[in-house]
Amino acid sequence: MKKFLALGLCAMMAVTTFVSCGSSDSGSGEGPTGDITVVSREEGSGTRGAFVELMGVMDEEENDITTQNAEVTNSTSVMMQTVAGNDAAIGYVSLGSLSDDVKALKVDGVEATVDNVKSGDYKVARPFNIVKGKNVSELAQDFEKYIMSEEGQATVAEEGYIREDNTEEYTASGLSGKITLAGSTSVAPVMEVLAEGYKALNPDVEIEIQQTGSGAGIESAIAGTCDLGMSSRALTEDELAQGLTVTEIATDGIAVIVNNNNTIEDLTTDIIGQIFKGEITTWDEVTK
Known part of the structure; x- marks a missing residue:
């Protein structure tokens, strides 16, 4: 039923915004027209940091040069809602957070899938990290041990x-107390599932997860106001110099997303970069 509804919407939009359903790089058929709505994450977001680096949305001094006309969203869920509600929108989200509410584009001809990230064919990928300051409690260390165990990594998958890989079985510690995590809104969903698994084995533990963005999570780890920071980007040399320790808990792809009514299926890294830099501003330029 959803398929038929989607086809019906595509047909209705043909007279105004979209005409026929063809891939932008196939050289045949027509695609969307009109202005592009660029949707980006907020500054400090790990997803944004990784995306602009991977897509070349940076100047020679490696400064983020995302177009000033971009609509800025402050979380993965808001990004999804924004793109799902705007036929002209393009954005990006964690592959693990992707849903049928939006369409993930192929990038350079490669689908955004776990298998393609694992094989290295899909290049738009980044690490999921937990970040520890100089003083880490025994309880926080035990939670990290669970995350990196066979049980925890099975949940990640x-x-x-x-x-x-190369994980070991986890044995419940019997510890009690509270762990506070802060940081990436992309890491938070899988961390919430990991926390539930850990608490099932250690029922006297409370885990609070604050979704504040990667940059804020790293700052909290430096300041010692959280037990573990969550980051969806690599740390800078300056951040590491603050005495932080980083553990990569997973690898995640970044899906480039458009509205389900958008007929484009595939874009090159170069075109995506130009769109987010504001050098390409209309869908006509993409599909011509």
Whole structure:
């Protein structure tokens, strides 16, 4: 039924915004027209940091040069809602957070799938990290041990991310107390599932997860106001110099997303970069 509804919407939009359903790089058929609505994450977002680096949305001094005309969203869920509600929109989200509410584009001819990230064919990928300051509690260390165990990494894979290998079985510690995590809104969903698994084995533990963005999570780890920071980007040399320790808990792809009514299926890295830099501003330029 959803398929028929989607086809009906595509047909209705043909007279105004979209005409026929063809791939932008196939050289045949027509695609969307009109202005592009660029949707980006906020500054400090790990997803944004990784995306602009991977797509070349940076100047020679490696500064983020995302177009000033971009609509800025402050979380993965808001990004999805924004693109799902705007036929002209293009954005990006964690592959593990992707849903049928939007369409993931192929990038350079490669689908955004876990298998393609794992094989290295899909290049738009980044690490999921937990970040520890100089003083880490025994309880926080035990939670990290669970995350990196066979049980924890099985959960990572079940949630649609690339797991780490060479893991060991976890044994419940019997510890009690509270762990506070802060940071990436992309890491948070899988961390919530991991927290539930850990608490099932250690029922006297409370885990609070604050979704504040990667940059804020790293700052909290430096300041010692959280037990573990969550980051969906690599740390800078300046951040590492603050005495932080980083553990990569998973690898995640970044899906480039458009509205389900958009007829484009595939874009090159170069075109995506130009769109987010504001050098390409209309869908006509993409499909001509």
